[in-house]
Amino acid sequence: MSDKQLHKAVDAMLADKRIPGGSLDDDEATMLQAAARLRGSRPDAAQPRPDFVDSLARRLRRRPVSTSRRYFLRGAGIAAAAAAVGVGADRILDATVLASHPTQGATGGMLSPDSGVWTKVTTLTALRTTPVVRFATGSVTGFVISNRGVVTAISAVCTHQGCILSAAADSTELVCPCHDQTFGLDGRPNSGDYYLQPLPALQHRVDGDDVLVLVV
Amino acid sequence: MATDAQRPERLEVVPGGIAAGIDWEAVYREHVGAVYRFVYSRVGNRADAEDVTATVFERALPRLQAGAATLQLRVYLYTTARTTIADFWRDRHGTTLLDEGRPVAVVGSDDESEDRDQEVERVLSVLPGNYREVLELRFLRGYSIKEAAQAMGTSAGNIKVLQLRALRRAAQEFAG
Known part of the structure; x- marks a missing residue:
């Protein structure tokens, strides 16, 4: 992955979007994982949507x-x-x-x-x-x-x-x-x-x- | 705690931890927020965090239904989450997880986010000042490249280079 693609991956994460698929080397993967740790530590971040919590409960009930x-x-x-x-x-x-x-x-x-x-x-x-x-x-x-x-x-x-x-x-x-x-x-x-x-x-x-x- | 995390299948029974009528959905709702935050901090976006969290609970459902004691269940959930997150990185990008080899620290408290914040703070505190600043502006405060460049009195090109260097260094600290 070039630096340009790495920037794209970072931009995707900052927009709360999935990182585009494709192979990463371990160095790139750990950089993106470090970015994820930072994103997840925002005080207002990473609360699950109530809709998601409810729909997962329904899915589990049906299993x-x-x-x-x-x-x-x-x-x-x-x-x-x-x-x-x-x-x-x-x-x-x-x-x-x-x-x-x-x-x-x-x-x-x-x-x-x-x-x-x-x-x-x-x-x-x-x-x-x-x-x-x-x-x-x-x-x-x-x-x-x-x-x-x-x-x-x-x-x-x-x-x-x-x-x-x-x-x-x-x-x-x-x-x-x-x-x-x-x-x-x-x-x-x-x-x-x-x-x-x-x-x-x-x-x-x-x-x-x-x-x-x-x-x- | 590390010992518990490494051997989740050999935990002792907590007296009174097994309720007669297992309300697994209440147990699910009690834990889903913390598991989601744990996952989000390792995949970095909502859509993937939701998918991975769903898989964690699908895998853990029999344990929920069997009414495992609280600490035992927490250890199991985080261990399952770690495995599922590692699967995600391997399947999606062909790579391993940053801290894959390390035991999951699960404490008796309900606030997993507290541990994580401490880890992030530790990493930020050992970085050079400009690395710390660019990471805080971009990833914690959501500044654009341009805004970060203005705030730090440098060019957009410099911010781009600096943020990758800072991430690479932070990754080493997280892994270490």
Whole structure:
């Protein structure tokens, strides 16, 4: 890039316009980046337009969680394998996890407290709008899950290091905030990053509209 | 802080940081201004800053939805922003980012712009007087070449030469 082109690039930046495309050498790029740092430090500069903030929020709201979910997966091999056979990475991952951990049990056992009390934690009505409901009693944090009309209850404590899981926005999986680990609604770990025990199930029963769980 | 920035995936849980019902949009609105300013200061114009900021949040959306704790999320957002800005410079101009190798400094405070202003002030303060002046007039105060020439009592041609020299020197200081 000649000095003339560099001046054009500077003028574009000063007019708050995109720098014309094309190759720069590192020296030129760092000069323009230094100019950007200066421009960005103006006290009145660099506030996002409210219209932009709103429209990006709308775009994010429209994004299906299932496609975003690939960011939870690590390992280019899995993504590449998924791309090669044209199925979702999560399916490949299930197969990968099962193949590499053939002895992993289907459940993490049942949490049955010695002095448990049947406690109402949610209702069938609530589960119709929110199929995965998290609850916390004094000592137990868990999920009540309604999957095609079948109600189950499992622990919400990640079996890795004990962080509290959240339901994904589309209620298809349980997400650990600490280490990109997810669990299926059946409590089985979804990702190959860590070899984890499944989430323990909780004893539960339905009484009329109420869902009760045996907890302490 | 530098250690946190370099290893964003290994942060500890902040007690009480995980809300039961994650309002990710509120979290987005809390951070979008600071991320935009961070990006703007590294791409230099509104259109590109908006594109890059959008990509940062699209990449970070699963984290927002999972309800990461505040500090953890800030580190993740700035790390993601840095990667996305580096992608921008590489894809658009085939170059690397000025401070690519350096850790992102993320402090507990919400005011990222404060750090950046200090960095800009530090760089300006170590430049020769005429370099500092031409950069302030042109890039901070938006003077035209002609106006800057008048203010500094020199020719337009001199201003053009001087501003490139000053930018080159400032770039070395930012990178150093």
